[in-house]
Amino acid sequence: MRGPSPIPTPDPVLTVNGLGKIYGRDDAGTIDRTGSDAGSARDPITGAIVAAWDVNFEVAAGEAIGIVGESGSGKSTVLRCIAGDLEATSGDVRLSTHMEGRSNVLLADPATRRRMRIDQLSVVYQDPSEGLALSVTAGGNIADPLTAAGVRSFAKIRERASELLSRTEVPLNRMDDIVRNFSGGMRQRVQIARALANKPRILLLDEPTTGLDASVAAGVLDLIRGLLEELDLAAVVVSHDFSVIEMLTNRCIVMHHGRVVESALTDQLLEDPHHPYSQRLVSAARA
Amino acid sequence: MTVTDNTTNRLDSLGASGDGPSFAILDEESKREIRRALLQAVAVPGYQVPFGSREMPVARGWGSGGLQVTLAIVGPDDTVKIIDQGDDEGVNAVNLRRLVVSSTGIPETTEAREASIIQSRHRIPEDELTATQTLVLQVPVPEPLRGIERDVRELARMHAEADYSRMWVSLYEDKVRNGVITQSTGYPCLVNGRYVVATTPIPRWDIPRLHMSQFLTLFGAGREKRVYAIPPHTIVEPLTFDDVPFEVERIEGAACRLCGSTDSFLVDSSGDVDSWACSDTAWCRARRSQG
Numbered sequence: 001m002r003g004p005s006p007i008p009t010p011d012p013v014l015t016v017n018g019l020g021k022i023y024g025r026d027d028a029g030t031i032d033r034t035g036s037d038a039g040s041a042r043d044p045i046t047g048a049i050v051a052a053w054d055v056n057f058e059v060a061a062g063e064a065i066g067i068v069g070e071s072g073s074g075k076s077t078v079l080r081c082i083a084g085d086l087e088a089t090s091g092d093v094r095l096s097t098h099m100e101g102r103s104n105v106l107l108a109d110p111a112t113r114r115r116m117r118i119d120q121l122s123v124v125y126q127d128p129s130e131g132l133a134l135s136v137t138a139g140g141n142i143a144d145p146l147t148a149a150g151v152r153s154f155a156k157i158r159e160r161a162s163e164l165l166s167r168t169e170v171p172l173n174r175m176d177d178i179v180r181n182f183s184g185g186m187r188q189r190v191q192i193a194r195a196l197a198n199k200p201r202i203l204l205l206d207e208p209t210t211g212l213d214a215s216v217a218a219g220v221l222d223l224i225r226g227l228l229e230e231l232d233l234a235a236v237v238v239s240h241d242f243s244v245i246e247m248l249t250n251r252c253i254v255m256h257h258g259r260v261v262e263s264a265l266t267d268q269l270l271e272d273p274h275h276p277y278s279q280r281l282v283s284a285a286r287a
Numbered sequence: 288m289t290v291t292d293n294t295t296n297r298l299d300s301l302g303a304s305g306d307g308p309s310f311a312i313l314d315e316e317s318k319r320e321i322r323r324a325l326l327q328a329v330a331v332p333g334y335q336v337p338f339g340s341r342e343m344p345v346a347r348g349w350g351s352g353g354l355q356v357t358l359a360i361v362g363p364d365d366t367v368k369i370i371d372q373g374d375d376e377g378v379n380a381v382n383l384r385r386l387v388v389s390s391t392g393i394p395e396t397t398e399a400r401e402a403s404i405i406q407s408r409h410r411i412p413e414d415e416l417t418a419t420q421t422l423v424l425q426v427p428v429p430e431p432l433r434g435i436e437r438d439v440r441e442l443a444r445m446h447a448e449a450d451y452s453r454m455w456v457s458l459y460e461d462k463v464r465n466g467v468i469t470q471s472t473g474y475p476c477l478v479n480g481r482y483v484v485a486t487t488p489i490p491r492w493d494i495p496r497l498h499m500s501q502f503l504t505l506f507g508a509g510r511e512k513r514v515y516a517i518p519p520h521t522i523v524e525p526l527t528f529d530d531v532p533f534e535v536e537r538i539e540g541a542a543c544r545l546c547g548s549t550d551s552f553l554v555d556s557s558g559d560v561d562s563w564a565c566s567d568t569a570w571c572r573a574r575r576s577q578g
Binding site: 111114133136137139140141143144145147148152153154155157176 | 447448450451452453455456459460462463464528529530531
């Protein structure tokens, strides 16, 4: 495995150290009996699942890091632990926006973590129904984080919603339609608009284009790339698809059976993967 | 059979003991439990306090919550007024009033000013209420977020964290779809800057009178087993956007066909054109007798 990070990150916005998530009963030997070398995330003795273990990375403003790996490798678990959707078993996650990074957000109470989701950290999910209320209009979905942040002017909500929807290329005449009537690609654009409503510093993207057809996915990817450049966001992109990782990220980590097996610059990884699993993954993608 | 005889005897002796039916139907322990919940409700304005709603001689959904609140706070020196839709002669109002009066022996009145306890569904009397009066409202649905979220744990969390953004979204959606906020009765209000309450089922017309009121308002929901309160001198703000003013019901050119009032809450009395009448019948009658 290469060093923890090929280039040191100056002033990280998001710092993740030793993040782990274990399901079920583990004991002192569980970590040694699981992982990439053991060939499974499941402990054969106790039956515990080590979904992720000892995950470390940093992301600076204007930078995107990718997490790649096959289904079940633990990449979404890592993202959900950072977002607060899942409770991590161990680890230390710091946001420069939360108490200037002096406090481990994994130890913050659920209410505080939910407040971070209003204006510091946003998530775009693979399934738009996780990030959106489908029975609510596109504008209403954006009104939600805005009102949570204390905006009480109807005109300002309308203005900000149309600004965001035009930026994410949702036709403004669809602003007052309920999201359930939108196509998959359009829903994803609304989800992105909502995620950006209160100008968060950190954006977590979980398979943002998986499930969209190729041409729609390309459009959404273009949009995300433009936004990452324009808004100086610190982004984490989870995907099993190397073309997404290649297009959006500078650096990435490869996960296998809950462990990070390689951490590299994205173009380096694609040209010259070191770990046998990364080699298989890259050659499969290139085939 | 001896067993049956014994049981019957025991039941007979229970009935015979004491001094007949208790004052105000409920036993003292029950009243105390309801009063404790009410004290908590007053101490935390707008917070819905669970209480052990009793089986009452009226069905749940017919004012059993308001009735229990009234019976828990009523004393021998009280005078009670009970209205339904502003009308003292509504069938349910008459029945509830008979129940309260017959079980306590206290006087009844239709004059809002004479009553120390006013139990109501749908209305606050038009007369200005004072610091010596208590308004008891019968509440069908105490949860203002019920239409937005059905999971009670999530509802508890939303209230605990004052996370009302989805309530705002529903107001936003209403305005977008209809051009105005259409919610009429039970308009959601923020109490004391903290809890959102359902002011169910009073019309918008009555909402401004809850704000910094002289009187205590107690809300009782029998079926949902909740009480909550708006104490006197409490800030009550109807939820609305800064640039969308809260407006009460007002029909252009409408006047009460009986007393001619244009500054009271009017209801359509017969379905004909120009057949508006005061919803508060006692107030309307008093106005007419004054000429």
